Amino acid sequence: MPRRKKDPHVWGAVSIQPGQELDAEVPISESYCGRQVSFPVHIKRGDEAGPTVFVTAAVHGDELNGTAAIRSLIVDPQIRLTRGTLILVPVVNVLGFETHSRYLPDRRDLNRCFPGSSSGSQASRLARVVFDEIVGRSDLGIDLHTAAIRRTNHPNVRGDFRNAEVRQLAEAFGCPLLVDEPGPEGSFRRAATDAGCPTILLEAGEIWKMESPIVEVARQGIINVLSELEMLHGLLCFRKPIELIEKTQWIRSDHAGFLDFHCQLGKHVRQGDPLATITSLLGRNPVSIFAPMDSVVLGLTTLPVTTPGEPICHLGQLQPRAALLNNAIIRLTDAA
Numbered sequence: 001m002p003r004r005k006k007d008p009h010v011w012g013a014v015s016i017q018p019g020q021e022l023d024a025e026v027p028i029s030e031s032y033c034g035r036q037v038s039f040p041v042h043i044k045r046g047d048e049a050g051p052t053v054f055v056t057a058a059v060h061g062d063e064l065n066g067t068a069a070i071r072s073l074i075v076d077p078q079i080r081l082t083r084g085t086l087i088l089v090p091v092v093n094v095l096g097f098e099t100h101s102r103y104l105p106d107r108r109d110l111n112r113c114f115p116g117s118s119s120g121s122q123a124s125r126l127a128r129v130v131f132d133e134i135v136g137r138s139d140l141g142i143d144l145h146t147a148a149i150r151r152t153n154h155p156n157v158r159g160d161f162r163n164a165e166v167r168q169l170a171e172a173f174g175c176p177l178l179v180d181e182p183g184p185e186g187s188f189r190r191a192a193t194d195a196g197c198p199t200i201l202l203e204a205g206e207i208w209k210m211e212s213p214i215v216e217v218a219r220q221g222i223i224n225v226l227s228e229l230e231m232l233h234g235l236l237c238f239r240k241p242i243e244l245i246e247k248t249q250w251i252r253s254d255h256a257g258f259l260d261f262h263c264q265l266g267k268h269v270r271q272g273d274p275l276a277t278i279t280s281l282l283g284r285n286p287v288s289i290f291a292p293m294d295s296v297v298l299g300l301t302t303l304p305v306t307t308p309g310e311p312i313c314h315l316g317q318l319q320p321r322a323a324l325l326n327n328a329i330i331r332l333t334d335a336a
């Protein structure tokens with residue numbers, strides 16, 4: 001798909017002039033009652049011509065940290081573009097959002113259905129609308145996510161870094177941890193990138209929450225990208241990424257019981273370090289789980305109990321030079 005099939009400055013019957021802002025609604029479907037279902041969009045246009053950047057959240061309808069970050073940017077009078085256009089979508093999956101659900105009512109995962117089809121399933125049709133209306137108007141994209149249910153993620157930015165523009169976008173975001181991962185088949189960032197709209201993803205925090213530090217990471221990252229693209233003046237707070245993760249691994253439990261954690265989110269662990277100890281309901285039979293490699297803790301379960309096979313800890317293996325920067329990682333994490 002060629003870039004910008006649609007004009008980013010024309011939304012339905014309304015057009016947006018240089019220096020203006022616009023609220024619009026994008027129709028996506030109909031309810032059982034026959035009412036139109038749509039998602040709201042906010043567009044900011046700079047005084048001068050420039051790139052169009054989209055920022056989306058709640059592709060999974062229960063992931064709300066990104067929604068909060070986008071809402072804060074919409075109403076912030078300091079976010080006034082000098083050039084280019086910003087398309088802000090606080091909730092993509094409005095049908096899941098209405099029921100506090102990751103999924104759509106047809107139980108499909110929207111983030112496995114891109115680029116979608118206008119004659120397909122409910123999820124596939126929504127994906128197609130999002131793709132045509134948002135990606136089809138954009139040059140670059142940022143998609144905001146959290147961990148799935150009963151897990152939390154330390155902020156990390158993911159993308160297909162074989163694509164130089166994706167890599168530059170990720171570095172501009174300024175998150176200290178980058179994960180080189182193209183994304184699953186059908187994911188928004190992968191399909192958008194493949195279609196010529198380089199897109200990154202932020203993974204940070206938990207579902208069903210508005211976590212202030214996480215919201216600030218997302219908000220500042222977006223501002224950093226806009227500043228790097230010279231779309232915004234005076235708000236740059238550049239934090240150069242210091243580590244690249246090329247391999248991640250979920251560490252799973254082999255036993256049932258209560259969990260005592262020995263590691264912390266965002267902190268570095270050495271091969272052989274204890275990650276958690278599992279004991280029975282009576283506090284007996286302790287069994288510890290150890291880190292299989294030098295790595296950083298990207299994600300953790302938020303449940304204090306486990307059964308065999310359940311994920312405990314998500315580790316990211318750092319590139320070899322990481323060992324030299326270990327102290328820097330911890331210092332930055334502590335400061336965040």
Ligand SMILES: [Zn+2]
Pocket residue numbers: 059060063145146
């Ligand atoms: Zn998600």
